[in-house]
Amino acid sequence: MILKSEDKQFKLADDGQILWQADATNPLPGVPVGAIKKGETLLKPVAEANGDNLPEGQDKAAVQEKLQEWLDRYIHFSLEPLFRLTGGDDLSEQARSIATQLQGALGILPRSALEDVIAGLDEEGRKGLRARKVRMGPLLVFLPELNKPAAVKLRATLLTLWQDKPLPAQVPKDGVVSFTVADKEIDPDYYRSIGYPVYGPRSIRVDMLDRVVCAVYDGAKDGKFKAEHKMAEWFGSNILDLYAVLEAMGHTKIYDPAEEKAKEEAPVAPVIPEAVAEDVSSEVVAPVAPEVKAKPELATFRLKRGKANEAAKPREPKKFEKK
Template structure:
């Protein structure tokens, strides 16, 4: 078997050497070589296979030797010019449905596919919701062709993000004024969700009628979070998390699986969890809609308990899908104080708490100064011809 393998290798090398010599002679004789690309992407020059073309990336099949590498590169470079022009034009005319992103939970997260083949990838851009595009192509693709590919992919990415974050875009046309409009601006800055404590002063300035306008615009003002529920859905939440990783220069993190309401927080910071629709409480991260349900349930349980407080119930554990120790951490983060009473850990509201933690109908916090809502700063100048122009109001942070 070893003899057979060695013989096969020698014969293969002899064939490669002979093919390389033939190509080098042809290159000297004429600049025009007969070449073709098969349906499967194999590149054949003068009857000799010289490599494989996948999208705009040419693979010479590992021929890196001086003579072979130079001959194949030269032959492919001359022969593929026409094929690259054809493919660039085909990409420009391709329907958006033929372009897609690789799944964000896989090793190819951020890769842009055309017909299932990688042609580019998302990289850190000017802002979180405005990533840049890098073409996946050989040096054989000239600068003009590369530029045309980038523009087409940028246009697709801009349209894709505009659709994914359409509820944020819709805030621009919402009938909001004064402090309510300022709150919507803050929400756009945060890409769809932020802790209520961060905007409590601003919320105190918003009248009841304006709050109805906010609800009509899709904004939910919870006990703990102000957010757009539509952006907590798996697809936009996963994209927010991925883009956050790009903007922070971090390796992409697989998004939470749909249906999960709590996860180990690990070493990921609170800002990441906020982007994927979760809130971090110590060692556990809890989905923000579930934070609202648990906060409401805890305040309901606190009423009859009085000073004695309440125990962590099976209902609370079931809502969060977590351990008793994790729930204790969550309750403390929600403004409750835990202490042992006759060997049982009981919780009651902390003596001092923010207005946003108080039960509904308890009134405004006393002594809170009313601050004027600052006017939104002017956004950065955006080229109106850029494919990302429609996203300019989404990328102010």
């Protein structure tokens, strides 16, 4: 029975158990017939059959081999962009180095860890990485295709298993853009590896983080930039958290209109004489439409010093001498 089952009849549960549904037309999860165990590499865990739950007459060794084959296919299918990185022979030495390191890090690394290799990339190397959908952002190098909830959850499961920690893994809610970690004890490297780098009080999905980082450098002028309301909207955070994230990236807040306004003295309300107040209260006042207030100006930051900052500076036009 199990040996002739289709892939859709198996499912990897959050707690690491492998479930089998005897009826191929039934979409519900089945019964546990095995579990995953730590293997020789992070991306190749071992499938171990549970002899107590196998249907009568099923050979445990044969079932275990079947489960392993399914598990390998499932991981390869779910994380296909990761395995695609090192396939083919079209990558230059530098590009292959980036691809290999990125694969070992589950598809995301700080750009600073790869900067020297990136500097040595030729156009063919960059073309090969683009073909593999590698995004080399100002802050992070990553695979956007792995931001899907299924890929996030599987990477979390594999990494938790590899680190000898109990399952189920700690995983953000499906599709969440960011969440607060200010009051939690967390492992920043773990969350970065599953696609949610931690900056300041928030863990942020890498594609949205990259979107804000690009907006920062695109809007920078003379080494400074102004925070924008849309950045907080992209994060799904308040303004103070946005400021904290930007500062955690290494940018320095140099002017905050809200802080300046708070320093000013509050205006004193005029005192209306009692007699006048009575006269006014007897009048019929037409309703006034509420005033639509513009969003307040946000803080200005100085860009973090470094290669990304240098890249944001306007380039000097090339000068050509007449021959």
